[in-house]
């Protein structure tokens with residue numbers, strides 16, 4: 001197995017074009033355990049962390065750009081980023097441990113395509129756009145379109161994610177991410193819920209609800225969002241009927257697995273509860289200027 005550390009996106013593109021057995025990596029916190037578990041090793045490992053653009057975090061002209069290989073610890077430590085996207089920062093901050101987060105990346109979390117990936121629901125809820133290096137340039141797609149099933153992505157051979165971009169959230173916007181794990185630390189979510197809301201005056205004017213770990217990919221739940229939009233938060237809390245409708249829609253959207261870590265019925269129930277709780281936190285953040 002060979003190892004290469006390109007310094008530019010173009011060098012990485014050329015390496016990948018020359019070797020169809022090549023594979024990129026960032027933190028390798030998924031890759032190395034998978035190889036140790038017996039997954040065939042690639043002929044060439046392409047380390048993305050040496051490319052400045054892939055570890056750059058910028059905020060310019062109303063847009064955030066996050067290099068796909070940026071260690072998630074840098075995002076959770078970034079106060080301005082965390083103020084803008086508290087739920088995404090929360091999701092990134094739940095990945096493994098401090099040691100893991102010094103290596104793990106949003107790009108790896110998304111491209112590994114685990115249904116339980118903790119940063120992905122909030123990445124989608126915040127309308128993250130993935131800039132993808134192709135054979136001869138770049139293309140941009142919603143982050144929601146990258147994972148297509150467990151361990152599967154829409155990335156073609158030789159393609160890799162360069163960065164994610166996010167528009168500044170509108171005034172009065174807040175997001176939140178909650179997950180349920182059977183243990184207290186270092187476990188994989190059996191349900192994750194990200195909610196983003198925008199509050200205009202005393203009512204919710206926009207909402208997005210995304211569930212993780214309850215289907216082959218993260219699930220956007222438009223019915224749950226619709227249950228919130230137009231409802232009053234004048235007394236500082238979610239309207240009770242809206243919260244119940246949101247929870248019911250979240251439960252209905254689940255298509256979970258049944259295993260020793262949680263039954264289908266349990267996962268469904270928890271999805272409703274977490275969506276409701278995450279929405280309450282998102283509303284509070286939206287009202288407090290996030």
Ligand SMILES: Cc1cc2nc3c(=O)[nH]c(=O)nc-3n(C[C@H](O)[C@H](O)[C@H](O)COP(=O)(O)OP(=O)(O)OC[C@H]3O[C@@H](n4cnc5c(N)ncnc54)[C@H](O)[C@@H]3O)c2cc1C
Nearest residue numbers: 026027028029030031096104105107108109111117118161
């Ligand atoms: C002890 C431990 C605990 C963990 N806990 C959690 C947890 O709580 N929640 C959670 O969500 N995950 C968890 N993980 C999984 C892992 O840490 C995350 O998925 C992490 O975000 C992966 O990022 P990475 O940069 O290390 O990915 P890598 O291992 O470098 O790559 C993962 C996959 O994505 C591909 N890839 C990487 N970067 C790119 C890119 N830019 N473009 C295209 N493809 C790319 C690689 O080819 C590989 O297939 C844990 C892992 C360990 C070892």
